[in-house]
Amino acid sequence: MLNFVLFGPPGAGKGTQSQKLIDQYQLIHISTGDLFRAHIKNQSPLGQRVSELIADGQLVPDEITIAMLEEEVDKNPGAKGFIFDGFPRTVPQAAALDEFLESKGSSIAGVIALDVDQEELTKRIAQRQLETGRVDDQADKLQKRIDEYFSKTIHVLPYYEAQNKLSKVNGIGKIDDIFAELCAVVDKY
Template identity: 70%
Template sequence: MLNLVLFGPPGAGKGTQSAKLIEKYQLVHISTGDLFRMHIKEETALGKQVKQILADGLLVPDQVTIDMLEEEVQKNPQAKGFIFDGFPRTVAQAQALDDFLAGKGESINLVVKLDVTEEEIKQRIAERQKISGRVDDEAEKLLKRIDEYFSKTIHVLPYYEGQGKVAVVNGIGNIETIFQNLCQEIDAVIAS
């Protein structure tokens, strides 16, 4: 089984690259953001709780996120592997994911950091907003999430670096070139 973590701030290209990786490696994509949106749309108890937290521009508490993610993994017993997108965002989440996977005889094989500068991210977000027509308060929340990534989430990387599982891929440039660089890193792990 191949288990990947795609790491990077909002706007780094995780969604774009995930779609390509899913197709090539037949992995199940688990995006905590997508799961949160689904729960919010379906107005579940979790969805109502998450809606308020996200409206405030904050990260959802670890245990809520972990429970939701474990439930999603359990729904896919035949999976060839998973891409975890937007998770883990804290060391506690990373440890919980390791413990959960170890209980299934699995582990994270590779953590790929899409390396994109904060300046590039903000430019991409500005362009995305022009296209999508998002209102200014949405932009403020997105910028808060970007700041949260660079001040808090980035600290998860040393946890995985200590396990020798981090690969850094330049996330700026041609989408296809970035994808080929990602595949090189993944294929090296598969071959080892």
């Protein structure tokens, strides 16, 4: 099974590039953000709790995120592999993902970090907010999410680097050029 984590701050292009990777390699995309938005849209009790946390610019607790993620993996037993987008965000989440995949006889093949500076992120997310109206892209929430990434989430990278699973790709440029770099990484596996 070919499992990858696509890593990067909000607005780095994870969603855009994930779709292209899915089409190229027939992988299943699991975005914790998409899972959260689906639960919020359906107004499930979990969705209501997630909505409150996201509205405050906070991360959703590990146990909620991991349970949703495991449920999604279990829905796709015949998958060729998965792209995890927006997860893991902490070292304990990374360890939990490793443990869960190991229980399924699988593992993370690689972690691809999209490298994008804060100025570019701000421009991209402002444009996305205009186009989609996502509540988590509003200026006051956005800075919290970016700060959270650079102060906490980025510390997951050394966890995977220690396992020789980390590759960095410049996330600034033409979408197709970035995609070609991503494919070069995936093709190594």
